[in-house]
Every structure is written in C-alpha cells, then in structure tokens.
Amino acid sequence: MILPFLHKGKILYLIASITAVLYSSSANCQYNDFTNYSYKPDKEYFKSYWTATKKIATGPINWKTKEWVIAGSVAAVGVTVYFFDDQIRKVFQNNKSDVLDFSSKYIFEPWGSGLYPAALFGGYYIYGLTTKNKRARQIALGGTQAFVMAAISSQVLKHIFHRHRPNQNDPPNPYLWEGPTKGWNYTSFPSGHTTAAFAIASMMSKVYKDKMWVGIISYGFATGVGLSRIYDNKHWPTDVIVGAALGYAIGQTVYSVMSTESSFSMGVSANGGISLTYKIQ
Numbered sequence: 001m002i003l004p005f006l007h008k009g010k011i012l013y014l015i016a017s018i019t020a021v022l023y024s025s026s027a028n029c030q031y032n033d034f035t036n037y038s039y040k041p042d043k044e045y046f047k048s049y050w051t052a053t054k055k056i057a058t059g060p061i062n063w064k065t066k067e068w069v070i071a072g073s074v075a076a077v078g079v080t081v082y083f084f085d086d087q088i089r090k091v092f093q094n095n096k097s098d099v100l101d102f103s104s105k106y107i108f109e110p111w112g113s114g115l116y117p118a119a120l121f122g123g124y125y126i127y128g129l130t131t132k133n134k135r136a137r138q139i140a141l142g143g144t145q146a147f148v149m150a151a152i153s154s155q156v157l158k159h160i161f162h163r164h165r166p167n168q169n170d171p172p173n174p175y176l177w178e179g180p181t182k183g184w185n186y187t188s189f190p191s192g193h194t195t196a197a198f199a200i201a202s203m204m205s206k207v208y209k210d211k212m213w214v215g216i217i218s219y220g221f222a223t224g225v226g227l228s229r230i231y232d233n234k235h236w237p238t239d240v241i242v243g244a245a246l247g248y249a250i251g252q253t254v255y256s257v258m259s260t261e262s263s264f265s266m267g268v269s270a271n272g273g274i275s276l277t278y279k280i281q
Contacts, residue, residue, distance in 0.1 A: 037258040038141065039134040052149060052257045056249065066164045074245045078238050085174035085236040089166055092231045094179055104228035112193025112225040117147055117200055138258065139207055143200055146254045150199035150247050154192035157246075163189035174236050191235040194243030195250070197225035203252025209256075222247070 038045035063071070081088070110116045121143040128137030162178035165188040169176065178186050203224040205215035226240040235243075 014193040033260045034135065034138045036260055037138050039128070039137040041141065045260050046255050047150065049145060050189040052145065052253050055256065059249070059253070067270045071214070074241070078241050079087045081241060082174070082238045085238055086172060088237045089172065089230060089233070092232060100231060104231050108221065108224040108228040109193065109232070111198045112222050114147060114196065117143065135197045142203055142207070142254055142258045144201040146199040146251050147196050149254065150196040151192060153246060153250060154190055154195040154243065157190055157191070158187035161189045163239070165234060166236055188235055189239045189242065191226065191229050191239040191243035192244055193229055194222070194226040195247040197222035198247025199251040199254070202248045203255050206252065
C-alpha cells in the first residue's frame with residue numbers, strides 16, 4: 001500500500017524540479033513583464049479577480065470573426081459528441097488496465113484536483129520570497145487565480161445544469177439534466193478537473209510563450225486530465241470538451257489581466273527630452 005505514496009512523492013519531487021527548470025530557463029527573458037500585477041495577495045490582487053470576471057462576462061461583446069468561428073466550432077463539436085457520449089464512454093470503460101489506472105489516479109487526477117498545481121505554484125511563491133523575486137511570485141499568484149476562477153466557474157455551471165454523472169445511474173444515461181433546482185446532486189457538467197487543468201495550461205503557455213515545450217507539456221497534462229475523467233467514469237465526453245474550452249478562456253483572460261500595461265508611461269526620448277505616452281487598451 002505504500003508504493004503509490006512513494007510514487008506520488010517522486011511526482012511531487014519532479015514538480016519541484018520542473019519549477020526550477022521553468023524559472024531558471026526564463027530568468028533573463030524579456031517577455032511578460034507584469035508591471036501592474038500584484039506580487040502578493042493584497043487588495044489589488046483580489047481586485048484582479050473582479051477584473052477578470054468582467055472580462056469573461058463581457059468578452060463575447062468584443063469578439064471578432066475569429067473568436068466567433070472558434071466558439072461556433074467548439075459548439076458544433078460538442079453537439080456532435082453529445083449524441084455519442086455513451087458510446088465513447090463505453091470504449092474507455094472496455095479498455096481498462098493497471099497502467100492506465102495508475103496514470104489516472106496518481107498522475108492526472110491530482111492535476112485537476114489542485115494537489116500538484118498547489119505544489120507547483122507554492123514552489124514558485126516560496127522561490128520568489130526567498131530570492132526577493134517579484135516575477136516568480138506573480139506567476140504563482142496568476143496560476144492560483146486561474147485555478148480558483150476555473151473552480152468557481154465550473155461549480156456555478158454545475159449547479160445551473162445538474163447533469164447526471166455516468167456513474168450515478170444504472171444504466172448510465174447522458175440525457176438526464178435536472179436544471180437549477182436540484183440541490184447539490186448531479187454535478188457532471190462541465191468537468192471541473194478539466195476546466196482547472198486547461199486554465200492553468202492556457203495561462204502558463206502564454207507566460208512562457210517563447211518556450212514551446214512548456215505549452216506542449218501543459219496542454220498534454222490538461223488533455224490527460226480530461227481523458228482520465230472519462231476513463232474514471234466520472235464525466236461524459238461533452239463535460240470534458242466544454243470544461244476544456246471554458247478553462248482555456250479563463251487562462252487566457254487571467255494572462256490578459258496579468259500583462260495589462262499602464263495607460264501612461266514616462267521615459268527619455270532620443271533627443272534627451274522627457275516623453276509621456278498614453279496607450280489605449
């Protein structure tokens with residue numbers, strides 16, 4: 001019984017190592033200077049949650065053709081998959097193995113539940129404190145914000161739709177929705193684990209946009225989290241698809257709040273004078 005815990009300990013050690021590699025590989029990077037984003041959990045940091053919430057709520061108003069095409073494509077895929085939810089679920093349930101069981105339980109599920117992200121961003125924050133590095137602490141708080149907003153958003157939707165999970169009925173029925181009056185039961189849609197994992201992946205891939213491998217690994221783990229939720233019979237495929245889309249949007253929004261530049265900037269011009277610039281956001 002102690003073997004899984006030893007494995008989990010090794011995974012947590014690996015996360016600590018990844019944290020060190022991530023930060024050291026971009027210590028001299030000139031991208032992503034989060035000038036106006038707080039480096040400590042103060043009033044300004046918590047105000048950024050409201051800023052991000054407003055951006056998400058009003059986002060569609062400012063969407064251009066590209067965004068509408070993407071949203072329409074995701075919706076089309078979701079509707080199509082909806083009619084095959086149970087068939088896809090059966091494929092996963094009919095292909096169980098010890099290796100997949102272990103991977104789902106000890107590698108992917110903790111990414112969605114928050115255990116491994118807590119270790120990752122906790123490491124960032126501790127590093128920032130000990131080295132007096134504001135940027136490391138900003139990344140830690142940004143990742144935490146992405147996770148928290150993903151958790152809250154998915155919970156709100158879960159209690160609006162109250163979809164039955166595949167393990168709550170015999171036989172499982174993907175077409176059972178109770179609506180917003182069903183108390184705390186039936187919270188399948190969307191997948192909260194997937195939403196959180198993709199929110200973190202989306203945010204981190206933007207923070208390290210000059211490091212392609214960070215995005216590949218981040219989205220790889222997020223995809224693994226989504227697939228594991230179907231494999232564990234906790235969610236329908238459409239729960240995962242919507243969770244991934246929602247998480248991606250949240251991660252992008254949090255990054256946009258982190259990287260917002262000041263409207264006014266002052267500097268020295270080429271001829272030695274002082275310049276004052278106003279930037280329209």
